[in-house]
Each structure stands twice: as C-alpha cells, then as structure tokens.
C-alpha cells in the first residue's frame with residue numbers, strides 16, 4: 126500500500142447525507158474479480174443527474190470527497206472503497222461513517238476524516254473555490270483561509286496509513302500467539318475444529 | 334477475583350481474544366468463515382500475489398449465491414447449463430477455481446445443499462453458539478440468532494481471515510433490545526425487527542452490538558430469530574445476538590457439521606454459560622411492547638421508514654428534523670407515493686418471497702398458508718425463491734411448491750435472487766415490489782425499482798390482492 130501522509134487538493138463539495146454503498150457503487154458493478162477499474166461505476170446514479178458534482182470539470186480528479194452524516198452505510202462491499210480509490214479519492218471528510226466502510230477505507234489507503242457538522246459545512250463552502258488539505262502528521266484539516274480543524278484517528282490505523290503497512294503481514298508476524306490460541310481452542314472447545322467438521326461437505330457434481 | 338456480571342457479547346468477545354493491544358483493540362480469533370463468489374475473488378487474488386495460504390480451510394466454507402440465476406441449473410440430461418451473464422459466470426468459476434487451489438470446503442452451485450450463505454451456515458450446523466462468524470456480506474449478522482458473534486466484513490478482511498484466521502477489532506458498545514408482551518394476531522418476526530428498526534433508526538445501532546432479549550424473542554423459533562438478527566445491520570449495528578437456549582440446541586442437534594457425542598455435551602455445557610449474567614449492564618437499553626407491533630412494511634428508501642399496514646404514507650412535514658423531511662420528500666419522489674395515501678391502496682407489480690431474511694421453511698409455510706386456494710392477481714409477477722436446496726426439498730416434500738405454483742407463483746432455484754440487482758432477477762424501473770428481503774435502498778432491486786419490505790405472509794397477501802394488503806384480513 127502507498128503511504129499516505131497528506132492529502133491536498135480540490136475536494137468534491139458534496140455534503141450529501143446517508144450515502145449508502147449502493148450509491149457509491151451500484152451492485153451491477155460488483156461482478157469484477159479484480160480491484161481495478163471500478164471508478165467508472167462510482168456514483169453512477171448521481172452522475173445520471175445533470176449538474177452533478179462529480180461531472181463538474183472544476184472538481185475532476187479531486188483527491189478529497191466531502192459528504193454528510195453516515196457515509197458508506199449499507200453493505201459491507203469493499204468495492205465502495207475500491208471505486209473511490211480508483212477515481213483518485215484519498216480522503217473522505219464527513220461527520221460520521223458507517224463502521225464497515227471506514228474499516229474498508231483504511232485498508233485501502235483512504236483516510237476517513239470525521240469532523241463536526243459545522244466544520245464540514247465550512248469545508249463544503251471553501252471547496253467550491255479552493256483547495257483543502259488533510260494532514261496525518263498534524264491530524265488537522267486546513268484551508269487557505271486559516272481554517273484548522275483537528276481530527277483523530279486510531280493510532281494503529283494512522284501508523285499503517287502513514288507507513289503503508291500491510292495488515293495481513295503484520296498479523297502473520299503474530300503467528301506464535303495465534304498458534305497458542307489454537308492449542309487452547311483444541312483443548313477447551315474441541316468441537317470448533319472437531320472431526321465432524323472436516324470435509325463433511327460437499328462437492329457438487331460441477332466442481333472443477 | 335470477583336468479576337462483574339457480563340453480557341453475552343462480552344463473554345463471546347473475551348473467549349476469542351488472541352492478543353489485546355494497549356489501545357484496547359484486540360486480535361480476535363475467527364471460528365467460522367463463510368465465503369461467497371462476490372467478495373472473495375480479490376481476497377484470493379491477494380493471497381496468491383503474496384504467496385500465502387489459507388490458514389484454516391477446516392474453519393472455512395464457501396458457497397455461491399449472489400450471482401446464480403434462479404432458473405434451472407442443469408438440462409434434462411443433468412448437464413450444467415451455462416450462465417448467460419459473462420461476468421457472473423466469471424465470478425462463479427473464479428470461486429470454483431479458488432476453492433480448489435486453496436483447498437477450501439465448498440458447496441457447489443449444483444449441490445443439493447447450495448443456498449444463500451446465511452441460510453446454509455445455520456442449516457449445516459456450521460454456525461454454532463459462542464462462535465465468531467464472519468462473511469464478506471453485511472447480513473452475516475443473521476448468525477447471531479444462534480448466539481454467535483457474527484458480522485459482515487470487507488474483502489481485505491476476508492483476505493486477512495483467510496491468511497490469519499483472525500481480525501483486529503475494537504470492542505463495540507452494547508445495546509439491549511428487549512421485546513416483551515404478547516404479539517398480536519398475524520404479527521411475524523419480520524414485523525418485530527421492522528418495528529425495532531423503525532424505533533431506533535437506521536443509524537441508531539452504529540457502534541453497538543445489539544442483544545435481543547425478552548419473552549417475545551425467547552418464544553421465537555430459531556428461524557424467526559434469524560430473521561430478526563439478520564436485519565441488525567439495517568439498524569446500523571455491527572451485530573445482533575440472541576442468547577443460546579434449549580430452542581437453539583434443539584435446532585442445531587444432528588445437523589451435518591454440528592458437534593457430536595462427547596463434544597456435543599461439552600459444547601452445550603459451555604453454550605449454556607454464555608447467557609448474559611443477571612445484573613449485566615448495557616450501554617443502552619430499548620424496551621418494546623409487543624402489543625404495539627402491527628404487521629408492518631416500509632414506505633420509503635431507508636429500512637427505518639416503517640409504517641403499519643393500516644397506516645398512510647407520511648407527509649414529509651410530519652418529521653421534526655429538517656434533514657429527515659428532505660430525505661422523506663426524496664423517498665416519496667423515488668417511490669412514487671403521495672402523502673396521505675392508504676398503504677393498502679398501493680398496487681404492486683412484483684412480489685419477491687426470498688432472501689436470507691425470509692427464505693427458510695417457516696417463511697415459505699407462512700406465505701403458502703396465505704396463497705393456498707387463492708391466485709396471484711392480474712398484472713403481478715410473484716416469485717418464491719427458497720433459501721437453499723434443502724429448504725426447497727423440504728417445501729416440496731410438504732407440498733408447498735404445488736400450492737405456490739397452483740396459485741400462480743414462480744417456484745425457483747435457491748439464491749439471493751431479487752434481493753439485489755446482481756443476477757437476472759430484477760425489478761424494472763418505476764415498478765413496485767413487495768419484498769421479504771432486507772434492503773429498500775434506491776436501486777437495490779434494480780435501477781429505479783421501488784421496494785416495500787414486509788413479511789412473507791404480507792408479501793403473499795400483496796400477491797393475491799395485487800396491492801399492499803393487511804394479511805390479517807386473509808387469515809383464518
């Protein structure tokens with residue numbers, strides 16, 4: 126993963142609330158088997174409307190999206206984060222995010238920045254004309270007009286973002302602890318890995 | 334050390350901590366991982382790229398469901414029929430390829446046990462009380478009905494679980510939703526969960542794991558509990574749980590992957606210890622009087638837009654909050670509804686009985702009881718999609734398929750079907766569907782499709798009357 130320290134530039138001054146994952150990327154785009162290329166489907170239903178913010182040439186390619194409460198609600202589909210990433214978005218600023226979406230955003234190097242509604246309203250105004258900057262070093266969002274909004278991030282996730290760390294690799298390094306837990310499990314809850322589970326099921330006629 | 338009373342969630346969480354970090358996040362062991370074709374290809378791709386293996390194939394179970402057409406899968410000679418949609422076919426064959434390369438237990442599209450992941454898990458005895466269950470699908474919360482801590486994850490987490498059998502998580506807050514009293518005539522588990530979501534709101538559960546308690550939940554079958562827990566995510570909650578009890582154990586016993594012999598006794602003893610201790614406290618408690626729950630449905634495009642079937646379409650002005658007023662107006666425009674209209678006067682063109690919320694045998698029985706001796710109204714297309722091949726067989730053994738087909742319903746092969754617009758089962762733009770699924774979002778059942786969420790019996794009532802209808806008037 127690419128390290129993310131600052132995200133600066135134009136921002137989509139959108140502000141819409143309760144943007145669900147079906148809006149971010151409609152289900153018919155989910156049929157891909159790779160991560161790339163989903164930006165084309167991002168916000169398809171919004172883009173179908175004339176005058177929408179995403180097709181406004183003023184904001185094309187913005188690395189920041191400003192949205193309202195409860196961004197990314199709905200399904201757990203990570204395609205939402207891939208779609209945003211594929212359209213070049215590296216930070217989303219909103220008053221709140223769905224839990225699952227913000228987890229997915231982190232894992233794909235997108236910073237979910239939680240700011241109070243007033244700050245988000247202000248940034249929507251600023252973004253109509255000027256650039257916005259999200260700085261993970263100082264944990265602030267700033268504008269050319271002396272605005273300075275502090276935010277917080279889980280320290281571990283912040284470190285992963287800033288160093289571009291791969292979470293799977295980090296956890297695999299904890300192998301001793303995981304193996305120890307599995308030994309405990311075999312002893313105290315043998316039915317979890319019990320023989321009754323192994324391969325009971327079920328290969329259909331069509332398995333290739 | 335005297336310990337404070339703990340909730341079900343706290344006990345299951347504590348039993349799965351591999352390591353706790355200073356900041357409170359924990360490496361949590363995952364006992365059960367369900368995999369389907371939509372959210373897994375990129376995870377396997379990631380493993381392959383990094384030269385990693387699946388750590389515990391024996392704790393993993395893969396089954397295709399989202400993309401599969403619900404029409405016949407084999408021809409008269411038993412040969413597999415090709416899937417017309419090229420991208421769907423690619424995802425399905427990628428799953429076959431991946432499970433074979435990574436040696437993951439797999440229920441194929443052509444196996445009798447195939448079905449929707451959240452129907453198959455409990456049905457096979459793969460889902461057990463006190464386990465952690467994950468799947469790359471948000472309605473994984475359903476498995477909490479058996480007392481599991483079960484939640485949806487994204488594809489990077491799917492990859493993480495495949496490689497490490499763990500997830501790094503922060504503990505959630507706890508919410509008790511207690512439903513007490515006596516449910517009225519014709520009120521189903523779906524009405525209960527719709528009432529709960531209507532009360533706490535679509536974001537009301539954000540940051541929480543809900544535990545459903547109270548006599549109404551205790552008296553519910555496991556299938557009803559699955560319907561309730563399934564929609565926890567529609568209240569914004571990470572997961573929903575129900576304490577395992579004798580009803581749960583009776584449901585699990587003898588299922589193919591359930592513990593057997595001495596393991597069974599040991600397991601039940603442990604499961605019994607998981608119920609929340611007397612005096613355990615929750616961060617929030619919501620109490621709902623069962624007598625106030627009516628057969629219900631949604632009118633808008635959020636699952637919190639719940640109204641009784643005897644009600645009318647609300648006016649945006651009736652909401653105190655400005656953003657809610659705006660959202661209501663948008664919903665009404667999308668749904669093509671006018672405030673003040675009686676819901677029972679709203680005609681439907683489609684009826685969908687299925688999805689992981691309501692496609693188990695009890696759901697089909699409830700719908701069949703309404704359909705029996707009646708006929709689908711003119712101009713309505715009604716389909717019944719069993720949640721698994723085993724549900725389908727059971728229904729056929731009980732003659733439910735004959736009831737449906739005689740009444741003019743389509744009787745289809747198991748899968749997610751019209752729950753989401755991903756396979757050929759879609760609602761055309763501007764048309765209206767009475768659906769037993771769990772999401773009424775804009776475009777969920779197809780671009781421009783209008784969805785009303787309701788129970789299987791209410792869906793059947795809509796099918797035979799041609800409009801949204803109060804099922805109580807059709808019940809004996």
Ligand code: SF4
Pocket residue numbers: 398399449450451470472688689690748749750752753770771
């Ligand atoms: S039936 Fe619907 S909600 Fe359930 S797993 Fe399938 S797509 Fe998801």
